[in-house]
Amino acid sequence: MASILVVEDDEDIRPLIAGMLVKVGHTVRQAGNGLEGVRLYREAPADLVLTDVVMPEQEGLAMILELRRMNPAVRIIAMSGGFAYDPKLYLHMASRFGADRVLRKPFQFSELIDAVNGLLGAAPRDAGPAASGVSPAP
Numbered sequence: 001m002a003s004i005l006v007v008e009d010d011e012d013i014r015p016l017i018a019g020m021l022v023k024v025g026h027t028v029r030q031a032g033n034g035l036e037g038v039r040l041y042r043e044a045p046a047d048l049v050l051t052d053v054v055m056p057e058q059e060g061l062a063m064i065l066e067l068r069r070m071n072p073a074v075r076i077i078a079m080s081g082g083f084a085y086d087p088k089l090y091l092h093m094a095s096r097f098g099a100d101r102v103l104r105k106p107f108q109f110s111e112l113i114d115a116v117n118g119l120l121g122a123a124p125r126d127a128g129p130a131a132s133g134v135s136p137a138p
Contacts, residue, residue: 081106
């Protein structure tokens with residue numbers, strides 16, 4: 001299976017997401033913010049990065065841009081619930097910044113696994129726009 005980096009500041013949600021991914025056979029590393037996520041990615045690039053958008057230290061949008069500069073082909077799923085914010089706006093921005101897929105929190109286990117499997121089976125991002133698997137946010 002794949003190596004996945006989960007970047008989520010909520011200490012209750014992060015292990016739940018990681019556990020779902022481990023349950024289906026993936027190797028998972030976890031980070032609590034974008035700075036830590038970028039550091040872990042530099043140390044050992046993951047096949048896929050799953051990141052929250054709104055986080056302390058470094059938000060997901062800045063992290064997406066940095067990851068794209070480091071590796072244009074990295075597969076990225078952005079997620080947001082944005083209780084105090086408009087999650088649709090953040091997810092739309094994440095797509096514009098380079099996320100391949102977006103998930104609105106709360107999401108079902110099946111939605112997460114479908115998004116992960118869809119991206120892992122997709123052609124690399126640098127194969128061209130039609131093969132990138134970009135899902136624009138509503």
